[in-house]
Amino acid sequence: MVALARKTLVYEWRRYLPASLAVAFSGMLLLVQLALVFGIFDSAAVYINASRGQVWVGYPGTQSIDLGRSIPRDAQMRLLMNPQVAQVEPFQWVNGDWRGSRQLGSVSVFVSGIDPAPDGLVFARAIPPALRARLEEPGAIIVDRADLPKLGIQVGQSGILNGQRVYLVGTTSGLRALGGVNIVTSLATAEQLNVGGDPRPAYYVARLRDPARAAVVAAQLDPHDRQRRYAVWSASTLAARTIHYWLFETGAGLGVVFMSLVVFLVGTVITSQTLMGAVAGSISEYATLNALGASHGALSRVVMEQAGWVGVAGLLGGGVLSAMVLLLAHSQDVPVGITVAGVTACAVLVMGITLFSGMLAVRTLRNADPARLLR
Amino acid sequence: MVEHVAIRGRGIGKSFTVGKVSTRVIDELSVDVASGELTLLSGPSGCGKSTLLAILSGLERPDAGSVEALGEQVWSLDRKALQRFRLHHIGFVFQGFNLFPALNSVEQVELPLSYLGLGAEETRRRAWAALDEVGLAHRRHMRPAELSGGEKQRVAIARALAKRPQLLFADEPTSALDSVSGQTVIDILHRAARVHGTMVLCASHDPRLIAHADRVLRMEDGRVLADEHHPHPPMGAHTTS
Structure with missing residues (x-):
């Protein structure tokens, strides 16, 4: 032919x-x-993708990670009882109001309260251990360097967040948020900033012994109960839910x-x-x-x-x-x-x-x- | 010469309508064309010779009349059957050579053969033989851009002959060629009729062809005015072998 x-x-x-x-x-x-x-x-799912945990626990029906609500602390015990789970860590989410210099007015920010321990899970991929350790200082915050102009401060300077003075101890990259600024603090600082809010964390993050089994273990851990007070997702599921929500919400x-x-x-x-x-x-x-x-x-x-x-x-x-x-x-x-x-x-x-x-x-x-x- | 009628046209009529004007191109025409002969339809342009060629070859449906080719009522066949009939029995040579610019001579000839479902080897063998027959064995691997007008027309003839058709139609095959090339083309067509017993029907107003035809049908205004037989036409001096 x-x-x-x-x-x-x-x-x-x-x-x-x-x-x-x-x-x-x-x-x-x-x-x-x-x-x-x-x-x-x-970037709407940066909290999940920049962290090392494979399983996330949050309020049932949460459509996007920024819409989390407080969940009971006993969820942490339930997680630790599962032999597949190697490590569990709370993740606190606080909505904040930033006041930097007078010219910039106020900026709405998302405060992420994380465990500053060197082996902490949340934002493990975005914040190196040495920088992470500096969050131990009360009032210490870390932001993405691209957000500095929005906040109007430099490393070493301070600003007012939810009426409390906080200090910028360092910057990193890969933390940019959608529709606001991500501010990372320790869990303790986040608690200070959570004025009048529910003191219980919005999420627990768990690291599994076998990362490949995330979907299976998440299904095991979920209470599957209509009255449940928390739900369990694999990290990729929650990330996909979040991205999907933003794609269509906007x-x-x-x-x-x-x-x-x-x-x-x-x-x-x-x-x-x-x-x-x-x-x-x-x-x-x-x-x-x-x-x-x-x-x-x-x-x-x-x-x-x-x-x-x-x-x-x-x-x-x-x-x-x-x-x-x-x-x-x-x-x-x-x-x-x-x-x-x-x-x-x-x-x-x-x-x-x-x-x-x-x-x-x-x-x-x-x-x-x-x-x-x-x- | 044994007269064997290959095509029988009876009562053929054809009109073309352009705008509101209807022109009668073929008028109640009946004709038989024999195998083993080079028959020439000659006449001034617009006399209907190309249209008659198209009707006899199964390309253009007549308004009236019938065409029997190789015992088959051509215009009773449906589109697919007619296509199959053309594939197996009919070869065409047009004034424009209509060769694919991207293909070399062998491929030009092989292309229609491939629709016959022949094996690759048989296809190649026939293509080479056909090119040999038109004296272009040495131009086998050249593309149209590298060939002269006469050579292109010879490739087109080889493409038509390789199918080994019983009926070969040629429309103004020499009009675009110089006299030497034209002569060569006439000789090839003539030899196809003599050697393979093919019916060769050629429409042309080229007066050089008349001397080489076995039979000349002179047409004017959609009718055959004269039917001349040349029992022993001279073979051309520029034979290619």
Whole structure:
């Protein structure tokens, strides 16, 4: 079988280049917007992803980690009774009001009270042990360095948080919050700042002996009771709940869908036009083949195969482009998040663009009427 | 010469409508075309010769009349059956060579063969033989861009002949060629008729072809005005072998 589709693509690559580029850029736009959205909303789950625990205990039905409510302290005992659990630690969540310099007014902040012990679980990935130890000082706080301008202070300076004076002992990165500023303190300081609030923690975090069993152990630990006063999730489940909540609470999810439709439309228009042009340019040759007995189905397969190869080339090009853009974003501290499911969804959408364009181009083959060659 | 009718056209009529004006292109035309002969449809442009070729070859449905080719009522076949009939029995050569720019000569010839479901080896063998027959064995691996007009037309003829069709239709095969190339093409077509017993029906207003045809049907205004037989046409001086 003569590989007409592939040989034509290679020989007349300039003709097909616009289609492949359209596909590549469509793929890049889809993937980059998805990565940006996931990157931004990943920060809603930073408390979970920057911590080492595999199991989280919180108020039943909590949709997003920032919506936690106090839970009974006996949850900690229940966790420790399970032989799978190696370590349990409370995580306190306090909403705060920051007053820095007069020019900046007040800033709403999220106070995370954590165990400052060197082997503490919460924010273990974001705060190195030496810095963590400095939270032992009463009133000590740590923030992300990108939030310093919002708070209007430098390391060593102080500010007023919930009416109490606190001191910035150090900064780190990877703590940025969505819709506010994350302030990390010790559990003791958090208790001081929790003026009039429920003194019980909002969450307990547990480290398991076998991290791979998170889902199973979380299911074992959950009381599964309609009257339960706390619920247990694996860290990844709670993170996914949180990201999902933010995606749809903010309408960003719908934005992604809408943008994807726009990209799909633009990609399809350019790709199909290019393919149609290519078919139209070879219409006499196709008509001759049809005169010699090649069926329309056989000719359509040639066009669809070309669309497929254009898609594959575009996919590769889009992959390289996306990698470059995402690396650049990452190097500039722009939050980006890539998941296998996201990449797969983009690849499927991109192949959808090319195959749909191919189908539109096949319609051009109707003009391959051999009788026209004789007029 | 044993006369064997390959195509029988009876009462063929065809009109084309452009806007509100309807033009009668073929008018109540009946014709038989024999195997083993090069038959030439000649006449001024617009006389209906290409349309008649299209109707006889199963490309254009007539308004009236019937076409029997190799014992088959062509215009009673459905679209798929007609396509299959063309695949197995009919070869075409057009004025524009219509070669795929990306394929070399062998691939051009192999392409329609691949739809016949022949094995790879048989396909290759037939393609080489066909190119050999048109004297282009040495141009086998060249693409159209590297060939002259005459060579391109010979590749197109090889593509039509490789299927070993009983019926070969050619529309203005020499119009775009210089005299030497044109002569070569005529000789090849003529030899196809003589050697393979193919019915070769050629529509052309090229006067050079008349001397080489076994039979000339002179057309005007959609009718055959004269039917001339040339029992012993001279073979061209520029034979390619």
